[in-house]
Amino acid sequence: MRIFNLLLALSISNCFAQTSLDKDIKGIEPKIIEWRHHFHQYPELSNREFKTSDKIAKHLKDLGIEVKTGIAKTGVVGILKGKTTGKVVALRADIDALPVTERNDLPFKSNETAEFLGNTTGVMHACGHDSHIAILMGVAEILSKHKDKIKGTVKFIFQPAEEGPPPGEEGGAKLMIKEEVLKNPDVDAIFGLHIKSEIPVGHIQYKPEGIMASVERFVVHVKGKQTHGSTPWTGIDPIYISAKIIDGFQSIISRETDLTDAPAVITVGKIEGGVRYNIIPENAQLTGTIRTLNPATRERIIQRMTAMASSIAEAYGGEATMEFRNEAAVTYNDERLVNLMLPTLQREAGDDHVKLTKAVTIGEDFSFYQEKIPGFYFFLGGMTPGNQAAFPHHTPDFMIDDAGMLLGVKVMTNLAIDYLNN
Numbered sequence: 001m002r003i004f005n006l007l008l009a010l011s012i013s014n015c016f017a018q019t020s021l022d023k024d025i026k027g028i029e030p031k032i033i034e035w036r037h038h039f040h041q042y043p044e045l046s047n048r049e050f051k052t053s054d055k056i057a058k059h060l061k062d063l064g065i066e067v068k069t070g071i072a073k074t075g076v077v078g079i080l081k082g083k084t085t086g087k088v089v090a091l092r093a094d095i096d097a098l099p100v101t102e103r104n105d106l107p108f109k110s111n112e113t114a115e116f117l118g119n120t121t122g123v124m125h126a127c128g129h130d131s132h133i134a135i136l137m138g139v140a141e142i143l144s145k146h147k148d149k150i151k152g153t154v155k156f157i158f159q160p161a162e163e164g165p166p167p168g169e170e171g172g173a174k175l176m177i178k179e180e181v182l183k184n185p186d187v188d189a190i191f192g193l194h195i196k197s198e199i200p201v202g203h204i205q206y207k208p209e210g211i212m213a214s215v216e217r218f219v220v221h222v223k224g225k226q227t228h229g230s231t232p233w234t235g236i237d238p239i240y241i242s243a244k245i246i247d248g249f250q251s252i253i254s255r256e257t258d259l260t261d262a263p264a265v266i267t268v269g270k271i272e273g274g275v276r277y278n279i280i281p282e283n284a285q286l287t288g289t290i291r292t293l294n295p296a297t298r299e300r301i302i303q304r305m306t307a308m309a310s311s312i313a314e315a316y317g318g319e320a321t322m323e324f325r326n327e328a329a330v331t332y333n334d335e336r337l338v339n340l341m342l343p344t345l346q347r348e349a350g351d352d353h354v355k356l357t358k359a360v361t362i363g364e365d366f367s368f369y370q371e372k373i374p375g376f377y378f379f380l381g382g383m384t385p386g387n388q389a390a391f392p393h394h395t396p397d398f399m400i401d402d403a404g405m406l407l408g409v410k411v412m413t414n415l416a417i418d419y420l421n422n
Contacts, residue, residue, distance in 0.1 A: 020146075021142070021146055021149070021413070022410075024142050024145055024146070025138075025142055025406070025409055025410050025413060026406070028138045028141060028142060028406075028409060029405075029406045031138065031141070032134040032135060032137070032138040032405050032406070032409060033134070033402045033405070035133065035134040035137055035138075036130050036131050036133070036134035036402065036405065037108040038055070038108075039052060039055075039095075039125065039129075039130035039133050039134065040106075040108050040109075040110060040125050040130040041108040041109070041110055042110070042112060043097030043098075043110050043112055043123045043124055043125045043130070044096065044097055044112075044114075044123065045096060045097060045098075045099060045114050045116060045123055045166075046096040046160060046161035046162075046163050046164060046165055046166065046171060046172070047073050047074060047096075047160055047161050047165050047166060047169055047171045048074070048114070049074040049095050049096055049160045050074060052074070052095050052133070053069060053074045053075070053076045053095065053158065053160070056076045056095070056133065056137065056158050057069050057076045059137050059140070059141075060076070060078040060137075060140055060156065063140060063141055063144040064144060065078040065079065065080050065140060065144055065156070066078065066079040066080070066081075067079075071176055071179050071181055072159065072160055072161070072170075072171060072172065072175035072176040072178075072179055072181070073160060073161070073169075073171060073175070074095075074160040074161075075095075075157070075158060075159055075160050075176055075181070076156075076158040077155060077156065077157055077158070077181060078140055078155070078156035078158075079153060079154075079155055079156075079185070080140070080143055080144060080147065080150065080153065080154045080155075080156070081147075081150075081153050082147050082148075082149070082150025082151055082152055082153065082154070082420065083147055083148050083150065083151070084151050084152070085152065086151040086152030086153070086420055087151075087152045087153075087188040087189075087419070087420055088152060088153045088154075088155060088185045088186060088187045088188050089152065089153075089154055089155070089187070089188065089189055089190070089191070089415075089416050089419050089420055090154075090155040090156075090157055090182070090187045090189070090190040090191070090369075091136060091139060091154065091155070091156055091157065091190070091191055091192070091412055091415075091416060092136075092157040092158075092159055092190060092191070092192045092366060092369065093129070093132040093133050093135065093136035093156075093157070093158055093159070093192075094129045094132055094159050094160075094162035094163075095129055095132075095133050095158050095159065095160055095162075096129060096160050096161050096162055096163050097110075097123050097124055097125045097126070097127075097129065097130075097163075098123070098124055098125070098126045098127060098163055098394060099114070099116040099121040099122070099123060100121075100122060100123070100124040100126040100394065100395070100396055100398075101121065101122025101124065101396055102122060102124040102126070102396055103396035103397055104396075104397060104399060106399070110122065110123060110124045110125070112124075116166075117166075117167070124396070124398075126393065126394050126395060126396070126398040127163070127393045127394055127398070128194065128195040128196070128197070128382060128393065128398075128400055129162065131195045131382065131400060131402075131404070131405050131408070132193070132194070132195065133158065134405060135193070135405050135408040135409050135412065136156055136158065136412070138405075138409040139156070139409055139412045139413050139416070140156050142409065142413050143413060143416060143417075146417075149417050149421075150416070150417065150420055151420045151421055152420040153185055154416050154420075155181075155185070155187055157176070157181060157190075159172065159173060159176055160172065161175075162364070162365055162366075164327055172365045172368075173365040173366060173367075173368040173369055174365065174368050177368055177369065177372060182369065182372055182373060187373055188373065188374075189334075189337055189373060189374045189375065189376070189419060190366075190369045190370070190373055190374075190375040190376075191341075191375070191376050191377075191412060191415050191416070191419075192364075192366045192369075192375070192376075192377045192378075193377070193378055193379070193380045193408055193411070193412065194364070194377070194378075194379055194380065195379075195380045195381075195382040195400055195404060195405070195408065196379045196380065196381065196382055196383070196393075197382050197383055197390045197391060197392065197393060197398060197399065197400050198383060198390050198392075199379055199380070199381035199382065199383055200381045200383050200384075200385045200386075201381045201382065201383060201384065201385055201401050201403045201404040201407075202349065202350075202353055202381055202385070202404070202407060203349070203353045203354075203355065203381035204345055204349050204353060204354045204355070204378055204379065204380060204381065204407070204411070205354075205355050205356075205357035205378065205379040205381075206333070206338065206342070206345065206354065206355075206356065206357065206376075206378040206379070207333065207356060207357050207358070207359060208333050208335045208338045208339075209332060209333060209335060210262070210293045210294075210330045210331065210332050210333075210359050211331050211332075211333055211357070211359055211360070211377060211378075212328075212330070212331035212359065212360055212361075212362055212363055212364045212367070212377070213263075213265075213291040213292055213293050213328075213330060213331075213359070213360070213361045213362065213363050214290075214291065214292050214293070214295070214298050214326070214328055214329050214330045214363060214367070215289060215290075215291060215326070215327040215328040215363030216289065216290040216291075216292075216298065216302065216324055216325070216326055216327065217287070217288075217289055217324070217325040217326075217327050218287070218288055218289070218290060218302075218305065218322060218323065218324050218325075219285060219286070219287050219322065219323050220242070220245060220285065220286040220287075220309050220320055220321075220322050221283070221285055221320065221321045221322070221323075222238040222241050222242050222245070222273075222283065222284040222285065222286070222309075222313055222318060222319070222320045223238060223282065223283055223313075223318055223319040223320070224236035224237055224238035224241060224280070224281070224282055224283070224284070224317075224318045225282060225317075225318075226279065226280060226281055226282040227279075227280050228278065228279065228280070229277065229278035229279055229280055230278065232280055235280050236316065236317045236318045237280045237316075238273060238280075238281060238282065238283055238284035238318055239273050239274065239280070239281070239284050240316065241284070241312065241313050241316045241318045241320070242271060242273065242284045242286055244312050244316065245286065245308070245309050245312050245313070245320065246268050246286065248308045248309075248312050249266045249268070249305060249308065249309075250266065252266060252301055252304050252305065252308065253265065253266055256304065257297060257301070258297075261294060261297070262292065262293040262294040262297060262359070263291075263292075263293060263359070263361055264290070264291065264292045264293075264294075264297055264301060265289075265290070265291040265292075265361050266288065266289075266290055266301065266305070267288050267289050267291075268286050268287070268288035269287060269288050269289065270285075270286070270287040270288070271284070271285070271286055271287075272284065272285045272287075273285065289327075290302070290305075291361040291362075291363065292330070293330055293359050293361075294330075295329075295330065302324060305322060306322050309321075309322055310322075327363065327365065328363035328364055328365045328367050328368070329367040329368060329370070329371055330367055331363070331364045331366055331367040331370065331377050332367065332370050332371075332375075333370070333375065333376050333377060333378075334370070334374035334375060334376065336374070337374045337375070337376050338376055340419075340422060341376055341415055341418065341419060342354070344411070344414050344415050344418045345378070345411060345415075347414075348407070348410050348411045348414050349407060349411065357379065362393075364377065376415075380404060380407065380408045380411075381404050381407070382400030382401055382404040382405075383400070383401060383404075384401040384403075
C-alpha cells in the first residue's frame with residue numbers, strides 16, 4: 001500500500017509539473033509575437049546582425065543563463081544547466097535576414113536598407129528567421145523557469161549567416177563549429193526547425209535521413225578573344241561558349257544522373273559578360289548552384305561539370321575553368337534520433353498533425369552540425385489554415401502566421417526535456 005501511495009504521489013506531482021509547464025508555454029505567446037514583430041521590423045544581413053544579437057544576449061542574461069557572444073562574429077550562445085548532470089542538447093535558431101525589399105502592408109513591415117554587393121537594397125526576414133529567434137527565446141525563458149525538469153544541460157545556439165556570409169568572409173554554422181560551439185560542454189545531439197509558409201499552422205513535417213539538399217556554389221570563368229561584334233570570325237566568343245556550357249550542364253542531369261535514386265539540380269542563376277552591344281568580350285562568367293541529396297552524386301556532378309566546361313570551351317577555341325564552394329551538406333536526420341524523439345512531436349502536435357514528407361532541394365547549413373553529432377531538423381507550419389495563396393520563401397511577399405510559433409516553442413521545449421530524460 002505504501003508503494004502504491006508513493007507511485008500515486010509521484011504521478012500527481014508529474015502531472016502537476018506538466019500542467020505548470022504547459023501553462024507557462026501557452027502564456028508566453030504574446031511575448032514571442034512581440035519579439036518576432038520587432039526582429040521582422042529591424043532585420044540585419046548575414047554577419048551584420050549586431051542589434052539582433054544584442055537583444056538576444058540581453059534576454060538570455062536577464063533569465064540568468066550563462067551567455068557567450070561574438071561567436072562566429074555575431075553569434076550568441078546560452079548555456080542552461082539543469083538540476084542534475086547529464087547529457088548536453090543543443091537547440092539552434094538562425095538570425096540573419098535577406099537582401100529583399102518587403103512588399104506588403106504589415107504594421108511591422110521592414111523599411112530597412114543596407115549595402116549588398118555594392119548595391120543598396122531593402123532588408124527583409126523573407127525566410128522566417130525572425131520567428132526562429134522568437135521561438136528559441138521563448139524556449140529559453142520556459143526552460144529557465146523549469147530547470148528542475150532538466151537532467152543535463154541545454155545549449156541555445158543563435159547562429160548568424162545561415163544564408164551565407166558576404167564574399168571574402170567566413171560565417172554561419174561552419175564558423176561556429178570552427179569556434180567550438182559544440183564544445184565546452186560537448187553537445188550530444190542538436191535540434192532545429194524551419195517555419196514554412198506552405199504548411200498549415202499546427203502541422204509538422206519530418207523525414208529520417210536526407211531531408212534537405214547539399215548546396216554547392218559554382219563559378220565558370222570563360223575566356224575568349226575580344227573582337228568587333230560585326231566580325232565574330234576574328235575573335236572567340238565567350239558568351240556563345242557560355243551558352244553551350246549551360247546547355248551541356250543540363251545534360252548531366254537529364255542524361256547522366258539517376259533521378260530515381262535522389263533528385264539533383266544544376267542551375268545557372270547569373271551570367272556576366274560584355275560592356276557594349278557590338279563588342280564580343282574577352283571574358284564571361286557563369287554563377288550557379290548544384291543541389292543533390294546524395295554525396296556520391298554531388299562528387300560525380302562536380303567532376304563532370306569541370307570536364308565538360310573545359311572541353312566545350314576548348315572545342316570552340318576558348319578556355320574555361322571552374323571553382324566550387326560548398327555552402328551546405330545534405331541535411332541528414334539521424335534515424336535513431338528521429339525514432340527516439342518522434343513520440344514527442346506526436347504528443348505535442350497530435351498524431352494526425354505530424355506527417356512524413358519528401359526531401360526538398362533547398363539547403364540548410366544546419367547540416368554541418370549534423371556532420372559532427374546526431375541532429376533532427378523538421379518543418380513547422382506557418383500558413384494560415386485554408387490559405388491557398390501562400391507566398392514562397394525568399395520573396396518580397398513572404399508572410400507567415402504568428403499563430404504557428406507557439407507549437408514551435410512547445411515542441412522544442414519538450415524535445416530538450418525528453419531527450420535529456422531519456
